[in-house]
Amino acid sequence: MSENFSRRDFLKLAGLGAATTAVLTGCGPASRFVRREPYMQMPEYTYNGLSTYYATTCRECAAGCGLVVRTMQGRAIKTEGNTNHPLNLGKTCARGQATLQGLYNPDRVTDPIQKARGTALGRESGNLLDWDAAIQVAADALGKHKPEEIAFLLGLAPDHLDDLVRELAEATGINPPLRFGALSMFEARATLSRAAENLFGKSGIPYFDIGGAQVVFSFGANFLETWLSPVSYTRGFAQMREALSKRRGTFVQFEPRLSSTGAKADEWIPIRPGTEALVALTIGRLAFELIGGALPRAFSDVDPMQAAAKSGVKLETLQRLAALFAGSPHSLAIPGGPALGLKNGLSVAEAVLALNAIPNNFGKPGGVFFSAPAPGQMESSRAASTREMRDFITKLADGDIKVLFIHGVNPVFELPAEMGFKDALQNVEQVISFATFPDETALEADFILPDHHGLESWGYQQVGTGTAQSVLSGAQPVVSPFYNTRATVDVLLAAAKLAGGAFAQALPYVDEVAFVQHRIAPLMRESGGPFSAPEIGAFSAYFQQHGGWWKKGTDLLPPNPADVLNRDLDQTESEFVGEGEFFLVPFVSPTLAEAGANKPWLQELPDPTTTVMWNTWVEMNPATAHDLHIENEDVVVITSEAGEVEAPVYLYPAIRPDTIAIPFGQGHSSYGRYAAGRGANPADLFGLHFNQAGDLAFAGMKVTVRKTDRKQALSRMESLMGVYGEGLGQEK
Amino acid sequence: MNSKIPEIKLSEEQTGKWGMVIDQDICTGCQACVAACAMENNLSFVGEVDAGYGRSMHWIRIERFWEGEYPEVKMTPGQPMMCQQCGSAPCEPVCPAFATVHSQAEQLNLQVYNRCVGTRYCANNCPYQVRSFNWRDYVRPEPLPNQLNPDVTVRRMGVMEKCTFCIQRIHKAEDKAKSEGRELTDGEFTTACAQACPANAITFGRIDQPESLVSQLIRKHGHGVKHLEELGTLPSVTYFKGG
Amino acid sequence: MFKRLFDWLRQPLGLIAVGIVLLTVFSLAAYGIFLTQQSSAQPIQFPHRTHVGFGIQCLYCHPGAARGPSAGIPSQAKCWGCHQQIAKTQTSALLAPLKQAVESGTPIQWVPVAMVPDFVQFNHRAHVAAGQNCEDCHGDMTLVTIAENPQVFNMGWCLDCHRKAAGEDEAKLLKLADCGTCHY
Incomplete structure (x- = not known):
């Protein structure tokens, strides 16, 4: 031992001490303390440590893609696409992948609860019920009111619930269910359907065979993002592009703000908002002039020079595009997205659909069809237009409805605040929600009787569009329910039985499975399915195992093209509401869509074009921003005639200088910890204006932009790659 | 007893075993691959602030760049960027703990979590910037851990991680083939990203077998690009710019 | 003040005191480590010896070993399949927890004995298929009541065996000694 206790010795000793501490605290592997629980009764097709796969249907949107979910020891581990399913052929979108984060989300509604309206979910604000009491509540709601005082508001999925409620409504005289979803609002389904009716004499959602097309002109259709059936349309796009055997297809997108669909286009035409119909008709006229022959009535009135001036697209460009469109027998024009959310959205849809008469692609490969009707699909179960929703809200506000059941839709968040859904609920005696999540609408309910998550549910979805085949997509539970939830169909069956009278007789089914079997039973007699069975038990088992039932061969219906061009088409520019200097283009977030904000991994997916994560942003042309002395990440206030939004x-380099854009999907006040209090909701800006078909004119506004003196950092992927990315600055 | 591990052979001709081809012309940037990867490989989400600092744990990201100015502005085709599984990887020689090693059996760059001490030298030396570091023990509130894939290690704070070409799927498929007494066939399994991709822009398979789908695609397209090949990294991912 | 303390510590008595303190700290540390490595008691004193003595094959209760990564703990229904027909089950104190668990429908909380760390991906099937017997790793179950590990499952032990299995076959060694075979 040395004479002096040197600093070095001290450090040695200190080091030894630190090492001891580290050893003591850091050594115990946590897995030493795990317990292993065996199955009580192991399912016979299960082996320890091996996965079991179940086919089911994705419920993240209404498209109805087939999933195969990998489960292990009773837990869902991974969603994969069902390779046999005609709609998605084994593929999924990001939301389909993240559906597990909804299933195992920490903020689900765990038990049936009676609560005060407008309060957050919690033991203090609510009164947990057992299911017997909860079903009694539903039974009283049904039995103690007049049928016309009872209404159901349903989402776009699942379809079997809609069918059940429709059956109930027919038998008892309650209001037929109204279906709605933010996606149907932004897709302007009613507009598409009405345009088809006007042009072809038959309503229905058109199907666009992008895969077979060689020239695709899209007017605002965001078919690679959330539009109608994005997975199948993306496959179509890939086929159009990939086609190694033939010429690579050309894709032109007309829109004021480059969407992530438009980013894949060979050419982006930033046309002035409101001139979509005019540009489409001009291209039609110019194309016809190239082909020669008598100019049809539809295109005869347009003046290309004026159109060029109004739309901001050069005449030469229009001529070149017309030549391109006329030059191929497989040209296709698609209307969609914000272009239909203009005040003249129906005119846009008609003008763009009429373009397809130039190659006359109706009912031909690479052309326009009517979607294949799914087995059992009824015209009445389509999504309501936003104007129909307004009429319904008026009914609520007038106190005509005493009991409102809500399932699978979140109108308090999705509808424009201006429509007053939340206030109208005050005049409804009892609001019963079947929400899986404590979303804004569920919190306004008196009772939440939580449904299972989609992956815990039986059912089916009628595939409305996106495939040539007629598809009924089957759903089955891939795991047993994680919480004390109950299938809404089962709750309604039990409640109807308790309510007695007409209700008890209306629904003679033992449970949800029996109901689904009853509905798929007619398919047993159909030929051309993927399987057959002599009796319903086996048939139903095959149905679940295959993930649904579909007919071989195409069931697409050709539209009647006779009168398409033999009519006057409206070429006037759209009117805009509001005094502001900017056109506003609201678009559905490609990664979150309308209900993805509660899933943390969807929040952390970078937006395809801006790469922003976890928040809302306002897209503005850099030149405009420079003029207004606005920099990146400056918080601005957008004011429309209806409201204000801050973001x-x-x-954004690819947006017209006179236009700003804002994504829809964030701005929740509840809906779980990952969604609540994050970003802004552009629905607050929407005024009550509709296009001719009754869909909301969400893109028909002019707004003002005011700079605040605040900055808010946006988390984004770009230029921050790698572990030593540039810092963001201050924590928020 | 033979305990000598053969030395790594470097040559320009050397091809890896597993590889990918990515058709950028049809990649729509939809992020399905990113989500699929996160779900398959137990990736942590880091939250808004950490993501803003560039600490998000994406093993695959879709790069896009802007060309030109309005109105002649264009977004470059989506470029899914993940570990390129270099034949001669810059990350490997710099690891002082031998946590970043080359698998001789599978010809992949491995990240051995239990060896990793978190120097982050590998990430600094990676020209593709595809490695992500666990700056914290990121929280997954209950019951989110129920979805964790038991075939993949859940990483802790202080560990580097990156794309593995879904090595757990490789092993599982190999194990299955072996148990059935046959060779692994091309296309029998694929990575999570390729499996999800709605446009089928990603194809995974054996690049050392001329009849495999990836090899056929490379021959067919004929103008594939390997990123930063000039650095001599011998990447295993081929990109088709298309257009 | 510190100088006086150091002076005192430098004399023999002081050194002894320091020694005692250090010894105590290290023994406590060692004991602490020991404690962290101790597994808690099994809910049932399961006699492997007896079951193997009846001639029951390992794979009867742990069939996963031949098929997949994990051997698995038998379901309670499997235990009960035999035990409900054994009179002793109703009376034996040792079997009371099983009876209670089956009747109340609560799973028994077994304490895992043979386990590898989370960062090791172990597959039983490959080892069984390669001709390994259960007792090569898990020891002779005819000798124990509660399963015990005859050796610590550390990497050196794994690799020893892998190297032996590879023998002179270089390609096989590449595979069996590859980090990525177990760690991913």
Whole structure:
């Protein structure tokens, strides 16, 4: 031992001490303390440590893609696409992948609860019920009111619930269910359907065979993002592009703000908002002039020079595009997205659909069809237009409805605040929600009787569009229910039985499975299915095992093209509401869509074009921003005639200088910890204006932009790659 | 007893075993691959602030760049960027703990979590910037851990991680083939990203077998690009720019 | 003040005191480590010896070993399949927890004995298929009541065996000694 206790010795000793501490605290492997629980009764097709796969249907949107879910020891581990399913052929979108984060989300509604309206979910604000009491509540709601005082508001999925409620309504005289979803609002389904009716004499959602097309002109259709059936349309796009055997297809997108669909286009035409119909008709006229022959009535009135001036697209460009469109027998024009959310959205849809008469692609490969009707699909179960929703809200506000059941839709968040859904609920005696999540609408309910998550549910979805085949997509539970939830169909069956009278007789089914079997039974007699069975038990088992039932061969219906061009088409520009200097283009977030904000991994997916994560941004042209002395991440206030929204600016190079854009999907006040209090909801800006078909004119506004003195950092992927990315600055 | 591990052979001709081809012309940037990867490989989400600092744990990201100015502005085709599984990887020689090693059996760059001490040298030396570091023990509130894939290690704070070409799927498929007494066939399994991709822009398979789908695609397209090949990294991912 | 303390510590008595303190700290540390490595008691004193003595094959209760990564703990229904027909089950104190668990429908909380860390991906099937017997790793179950590990499952032990299995076959060694075979 040395004479002096040197600093070095001290450090040695200190080091030894630190090492001891580290050993003591850091050594115990946590897995030493795990317990292993065996199955009580192991399912016979299960082996320890091996996965079991179940086919079911994705419920993240209404498209109805087939999933195969990998489960292990009773837990869902991974969603994969069902390779046999005609709609998605084994593929999924990001939301389909993240559906597990909804299933195992920490903020689900765990038990049936009676609660005060407008309060957050919690033991203090609510009164947990057992299911017997909860079903009694539903039974009283049905039995103690007049049928016309009872209404159901349903989402776009699942379809079997809609069928059940429709059956109930027919038998008892309650209001037929109304179906709605933010996606149907932004897709302007009613507009598409009405345009088809006007042009072809038959309503229905058109199907666009992008895969077979060689020239695709899209007017605002965001078919690679959330539009109608994005997975199948993306496959179509890939086929159009990939086609190694033939010429690579050309894709032109007309829209004021480059969407992530438009980013894949060979050419982006930033046309002035409101001139979509005019540009489509001009291209039609110019194309016809190239082909020669008598100019049809539809295109005869347009003046290309004027159109060029109004739309901001050069005449030469229009001529070149017309030549391109006329030059191929497989040209296709698609209307969609914000272009239909203009005040003249129906005119846009008609004008663009009429373009397809130039190659006359109706009912031909690479052309326009009517979607294949799914087995059992009824015209009445289509999504309501936003104007129909307004009429319904008026009914609520007038106190005509005493009991409102809500399932699978969140109108308090999705509808424009201006429509007053939340206030109208005050005049409804009893609101019963079947929400899986404590979303804004569920919190306004008196009772939440939580449904299972989609992956815990039986059912089916009628595939409305996106495939040539007629598809009924089957759903089955891939795991047993994680919480004390109950299938809404089962709750309604039990409640109807308790309510007695007409209700008890209306629904003679033992349970949800029996109901689904009853509905799929007619398919047993159909030929051309993927399987056959002599009796319903086996048939139903095959149905679940295959993930649904579909007919071989195409069931697409050709539209009647006779009168398409033999009519006057409206070429006037759209009117805009509001005094502001900017056109507003609201678009559905490609990663979150309308209900993805509660899933943390969807929040952390970078937006395809801006790469922003976890927040809302306002897209503005850099030149405009420069003029207004606005920099990246400056918070601005957007004011429309209906309201205000605050969000940081993202300098977006691909947007018209007179236009700003804002994504829809964030801005929740509840809906779980990952969604609540994050970003802004552009629905607050929407005024009560509709296009001719009754869909909301969400893109028909002019707004003002005011800079605040605040900045808000946006988390984004770009230029921050790698572990030593540039810092964001201050924590928020 | 033979305990000598053969030395790594470097040559320009050397091809890896597993590879990918990515058709950028049809990649729509939809992020399905990113989500699929996160779900398959137990990736942590880091939250808004950490993501803003560039600490998000994406093993695959879709790069896009802007060309030109309005109105002649264009977004470059989506470029899914993940570990390129270099034949001669810059990350490997710099690891002082031998946590970033080359698998001789599978010809992949491995990240051995239990060896990793978190120097982050590998990430600094990676020209593709595809490695992500666990700056914290990121929280997954209950019951989110129920979805964890038991075939993949859940990483802790202080560990580097990156794309593995879904090595757990490789092993599982190999194990299955072996148990059935046959060779692994091309296309029998694929990575999570390729499996999800709605446009089928990603194809995974054996690049050392001329009849495999990836090899056929490389021959067919004929103008594939390997990123930063000039650095001599011998990447295993081929990109088709298309257009 | 510190100088006086150091002076005192430098004299023999002081050194002894320091020694005692250090010894105590290290013994406590060692004991602490020991404690962290101790597994808690099994809910049932399961006599492997007896069951193997009846001639029951390992794979009867742990069939996963031949098929997949994990051997698995038998379901309670499997235990009960035999035990409900054994009179002793109703009376034996040792079997009371099983009876209670089956009747109340609560799973028994077994304490895992043979386990590898989370960062090791172990597959039983490959080892069984390669001709390994259960007792090569898990020891002779005819000798124990509660399963015990005859050796610590550390990497050196794994690799020893892998190297032996590879023998002179270089390609096989590449595979069996590859980090990525177990760690991913």
